Amino acid sequence: MRILVVEDDPVLLDGLSAGLGLAGFTVDAVATCEDAFAALETHKYGTVILDLMLPDGSGLDVLGFLRQRRDATPVVLLTARDQVHDRIAGLDAGADDYLGKPFDLDELAARVRAVARRGSGRATGTLHWRGVVLDPASQTASLGGKLLTLTRREFGILSTLMERPGMTVSKATLEETLYGWQEEVESNAVEVHIHNLRSKLGTGYIKTVRGLGYRLAEENS
Secondary structure (H helix, E strand, O other), X not given: OEEEEEOXXXXXXXXXXXXXXXXXXXXXXXXXXXXXXXXXXXXXXXXXXXXXXXXXXXXXXXXHHHHHOOOOOOEEEXXXXXOHHHHHHHHHOOOOEEEEEXXXXXXXXHHHHHHHHHHHOOOOOOEEEOXXXXXXXXXXXXXXXXXXXXXXXXXXXXXHHHOOOOOOEOHHHHHHXXXXXXXXXXXXXXXXXXXXXXXXXXXXXXXXXXXXXXXXXXXXX
16 A cells, blocks of 8 residues: 655654555655645555644645545544644544554554555455455465465555455556655566466466456456
């Protein structure tokens, strides 16, 4: 999942980027409302992590920008623990969750997974398809009960497809999900990851839809 983190404290921003990256997320990080507006205009995110106190305005302005566009991207607010009125205002303005500072990084990652899961209508944290089980919390995968060894990007592609069963996902969408601003994307990177996944899962799990992208294959397709 690609997420946007909006936080003006450079030390905290670096820590969030590194820690959430290790938790399996692709992280874009900005420190101002202006940069957040620009990012949201040009990219689609699975979740936005939003500090309320920013140098050029309020995180509520960024939240309002999203909701005025009828953009339902999940938003997790970062607030001072004693600012109850800010939390209430944020939730009433359309935020999905909040976490008071200081916070535990593992808890933040769990909250991001939870709001994204609710947004997609899933009731459980694990993903299932034809004997394949993915656990985003532990970044583990198995097939028929046997552990699979997947790279972070292989896991990301497979989870993106499993979150959209029956749908064709374009190469551009997969690239958008897997790679942040600072990462160079090789022209055949997605194809290489798909090839590696097929070698680990078997050829009958991921189908190429010529000219459109990739989708999970039904058992009899």
